[in-house]
Amino acid sequence: MKLSALSAAVLLAALAATSAQAGDTLAKAAEANKITFAYRESSVPFSYLDGPGKPIGFAVDISNAVAEAVKKQTGKADLKVEWMPVTSQNRIPLLNNGTVDLECGSTTNNSARGKDVDFAINHFYTGTRLLVKKSSGIKDWADLKGKKVAITTGTTNMLVVRKYNDEKKLGIDVVGTKDHADALLLVETDRAAAFPMDDILLYGLKANAKDPASLEVVGEALQVEPYACMVRKDDPKFKALVDGVITGMMKSGEFEKLYDKWFMGPIPPKNQAVGLPMSDELRNNIKSPSDKPAT
Template identity: 65%
Template structure:
């Protein structure tokens, strides 16, 4: 299903609907409607992205599909329909809280601010903000971007992080925002920004999918380590238990590590690039801890 325009009236209504839907039973909603609506991202490589015409692919997409299988089994209804809804960093939380989508598994940071509006599942990845730039730019770290334009993506924690760092270090950067990661990359590719500040794993994925990957480089210190997790509506313990049961079960059985190796240690579509990114210490520890602890 294509992403429909979110009108200003719908955004206003989100606040009114949230208190009602926040306590809704997602499993009952799915059972009554006969469908579950999954969110996907168009350019969050390798988590959730479009590799060509058709349905999205990625590490988080596979997690979402495993949740769907568990929902069908729980409700004893293999005919449950799966609708797909494209989301951006800016609209993913409103579309979840107003009931448009039922589950968002992508590249969403689990932090305490967002936790006031949504519920997060077990953390499935850990990452930090770095910079993607053209090799020809000469940029090596944040200080090289003083008084220059720096791109990030609207609605992300990275945009907040780079703004704070800019203020704290008095770099006088001009922060420009794309609506999604492809837009932010285009700002750099077209010369309208010198670098793109984003989670390092997404930068490596975007670089691998670029027309000329050898022209690009990921640079800079990692400003913080943050967890990714799937989002659900708040106050829905049955659905939360089901989602965590799927992810936790995969972590315990070894299926999670197999899935990780598929998307981070093997060639992936559409260009067959291999990110060759070994599992971090934080994530390996969470295979045992199965924590949903947020970033601050």
Template identity: 75%
Template sequence: MKLSALMAAVLLTVAVTGAQAADTLAKIAESGKITLAYRESSVPFSYLDGPSKPIGFSVELSNAVVEAVKKKLNKPNLQVALMPVTSQNRIPLIQNGTIDLECGSTTNNSARGKDVAFAVNHFYTGTRLLVKKSSKIKNYADLAKKTVASTTGTTNALVMRKYNAEKNLDMDIVLGKDHADAFLLVESDRAVAFAMDDILLFGLIANAKNPAEFEVVGDALQVEPYACMLPKDDPAFKKVVDDTIVGLMKSGEFEKMYNKWFMSPIPPKGTALNLPMSPQLRDNIKTPSDKPAT
């Protein structure tokens, strides 16, 4: 009796694991298509250069995964479909299978890990403030009783609400539908600051009409990792994505990509962000990890 129960458990495990492992790769193989998400204004990770051409550091990570999937499935002519996503809809679109992979500017945290899976981390950032230099705002205390922007569906909006309540700052927090929308609130003086991941703020300033008008200020409220997002409970597909990114890290190609997008002039204006690699990211290249923020 014990043996048959054990065998049944083993067979069930094999069946479940097999179903999970085949999921995304099997779907891609059957349809002949992989669907990648992109962001429209997450500079320099994933953003538009022209009406419908996504470019950026994370876009190049996605493209590397596509090449690995083509080899894995022996489908050199695999069709690549591109779909724009926002902070608000990116997780549901992974969950319902509309998109197979999202490499943008998504924080890998424990709460999201209940709904989706994350590849190894590829960047580390913290919430800071984009302001007009003329505003004289230097830190969070200066935001008391003022209107502050963030982006719908981001960890930054949650962090700011929590900080606002804890410090009794009585801020009016307004949310843009995407980063460009939230930046516009500051540009048009409808908000005095935009709270977001510092790297995205530097990217927005670099592409602004008048970059010299803005600056990034304030302490980083928390340090969080970015990672590519994929369907949950799909170890075979996660292995392909992880192996691709770790391979880039170990070969030195990842650092070349980093220097291209963070240290050199980038489209559309040819402005360089000049942001050296953080100690956290250097450590992650040596010992790749998919550890989430708490």
């Protein structure tokens, strides 16, 4: 059946309106009376599980603050907040297809990802180092020559390590894993010599490992990259809200209190402290908030 010009115009207008609404997170949340946040299952201390379906962490607390701001902005005091687990591989697709509305965890803000999503104000800075067994004798990258390492698939760390491996001709055998906990297990069971990853995640995983004393974080950082929350592209109202929440926390001192809670004090489930003081890069970002990506 042929559409008349008027019917076609009406249909196109309806589709355009639906598309616009899909790109407007606040409108989407108000209509559904629901917003969905992503969480990671083992990105300690940013976003991880403290029991089935119970995400906690530094980035989860930021997400909860965003939820309160969304409730005020939409006038929906009873707005339902749902949580969905994501991995390094599916976090961007699930954000872009509308399954989740905010991904706040341990995601590097870089120019490549910036083509697909927008990033909020940077909330952490980290570099790729190595988690190894103390008994391994590995102290730096050169000690990995000819050895097997485990790296979470879909991370910038895998790209960085592959490039370094090629440049230095170390012959490292890189094995991809689904998530950080899987890579840690390969090291703990001697099926991989090291787990290269963002240093803060390694400290967090070590603190909650079965035998923390048997592990150590070693090696020089290959690069320094910022973490930031991801929002859908071309949604300036929601990005402005998330940015406002984070900069507000930075100006009020709440951000530093949150940092001390998750990075310096004892955290669940073992009440071990990560013990990583705030970096100069992050302190500078608190003074002058920026969403500048890594190159």
